[in-house]
Amino acid sequence: MIRSWIKTGAAGALSRTGMDKMVGSLAGSRGVPIVIGYHRVVEDFTASAATSIPSMLVSRQMLERHLDWIGQRFRFVSLDEVGARLEGRDGSRDPIAAITFDDGYRDFYDHALPLLQRKGVPATVFVVTGLVDTTGVQLHDRLYLLLARRGEARSLKAAQLARLLQDLGIAVPSVVANTPYLATQTLLEALSQESLQKVVALLESESPIPDDTFKPFYSLTWEMLERIHRAGITIGSHTKTHVIMTNETGPRVVNEVTGSKEAIEKKLGTQVRHFAYPSGQFNPSSVRAVAKAGYRFGYTVCTHRDARFPQLTVPRTLLWENSCRDFRGAFSGPILNCQVHRAFDVVSGCRQPHQMNQECGHAQ
Numbered sequence: 001m002i003r004s005w006i007k008t009g010a011a012g013a014l015s016r017t018g019m020d021k022m023v024g025s026l027a028g029s030r031g032v033p034i035v036i037g038y039h040r041v042v043e044d045f046t047a048s049a050a051t052s053i054p055s056m057l058v059s060r061q062m063l064e065r066h067l068d069w070i071g072q073r074f075r076f077v078s079l080d081e082v083g084a085r086l087e088g089r090d091g092s093r094d095p096i097a098a099i100t101f102d103d104g105y106r107d108f109y110d111h112a113l114p115l116l117q118r119k120g121v122p123a124t125v126f127v128v129t130g131l132v133d134t135t136g137v138q139l140h141d142r143l144y145l146l147l148a149r150r151g152e153a154r155s156l157k158a159a160q161l162a163r164l165l166q167d168l169g170i171a172v173p174s175v176v177a178n179t180p181y182l183a184t185q186t187l188l189e190a191l192s193q194e195s196l197q198k199v200v201a202l203l204e205s206e207s208p209i210p211d212d213t214f215k216p217f218y219s220l221t222w223e224m225l226e227r228i229h230r231a232g233i234t235i236g237s238h239t240k241t242h243v244i245m246t247n248e249t250g251p252r253v254v255n256e257v258t259g260s261k262e263a264i265e266k267k268l269g270t271q272v273r274h275f276a277y278p279s280g281q282f283n284p285s286s287v288r289a290v291a292k293a294g295y296r297f298g299y300t301v302c303t304h305r306d307a308r309f310p311q312l313t314v315p316r317t318l319l320w321e322n323s324c325r326d327f328r329g330a331f332s333g334p335i336l337n338c339q340v341h342r343a344f345d346v347v348s349g350c351r352q353p354h355q356m357n358q359e360c361g362h363a364q
C-alpha cells in the first residue's frame, strides 16, 4: 500500500513536470520507439487471477483503457515499422508505439483480436510453436498453479521437494518461504527446462490438477493463427517450447530459435523477422543464436542492449491489469505515462546478469 502511494505521488509529480520523459530517456528509451508487451487477455481479471500469475493478465476492459490512452499520444505501428524506425529508414521522428502479446494464448483470438480490429490497432503475437494445436500448457503456468495450491495441500511431501531442489542446486528456504509467484520466478530463473519438468512432475504427483483447470491456458491453433495473420497481425517467434535461453545448452537454444521460425514460415507462408526472448532473459550466446537464425529484431523486457546486436535486444515494457492503477485502484494516466517512458526502471532496475563482457557491454 505504501509503495502504491509513493508510486502514485511520484507518477503525478513526474508527469506534471515532464520529468517522466527525461527520466525515461535516462533509462534508455531515447530514440527507441515504445514497444508494449502483454500476455493473456481475459474477460474477468479477478476470476482468472485465482489460477494464473496475475501479472500475466489484463482484462479486455483495461486493455482498451491502455490502448485509448496510448493512442492519443502515439501513432500505433507494426513491428516492421518499429524496425524501420530503429534502422533509420522511415525518415520521421513522431512518437510511435507497437503492441505485442507473448506466448500465443488462445484468449488473444477471443478477446484481443476483436478489440484491436475495432480500434484499427496493429499488433504482434509471439508464438510458442511447440504448443500450437495442442492442449499442452506452459511450464510456468503449471508450476505457478502447483505452487499456489501447495500452501493448501497438506499432503505434500515437503521433504521430498526440498531434496529434489537441493539436488538441483536451489536454495530451498528462499523458494519455500516465498509467495507462489516469487517461488515460480526463482525456479524459472535458476533451472533448465529439464529440471523444471522434474519439479513439476513431483508436484503433480502429489496433487494432480484436473485437466479442465488448464483449458484457459491453451495456445492458439494454426487455423486461428492463419486468420490472425490474414487480419494483418504480425506473427513473431517466442521459441518452440518457451525455454529460458540462458539456462540451456547452445545446441538446444539454436534448435529452439531456428525450429520455431521455420515452423511459422512453413505453416503461414510468411517471413518471420521478429523474436521475443522468453521471460526477456538473454545473454551473448542467445543473442548470437537469434542473429544466426536470421531474425532481424529481438525484444527483451529491460533496457539493456547488446552493443553488437542492438536491434536484437530492443527494450519492451510489459504491462498487466494492475500496472497502471493508483493507490485507490483506479486507472491512472500518469502512471501509464511513467510506465511507457520507463521512468520506474531507474528505481526498479533489471535483475538479470546478462553475462556481458567488455567486448559486448551494456549499452543503455
Ligand SMILES: [Zn+2]
Pocket: 102, 103, 238, 242, 277, 278, 279
Ligand atoms: Zn513468454
Ligand SMILES: [Zn+2]
Pocket: 302, 303, 304, 350, 351, 352, 354
Ligand atoms: Zn537487463
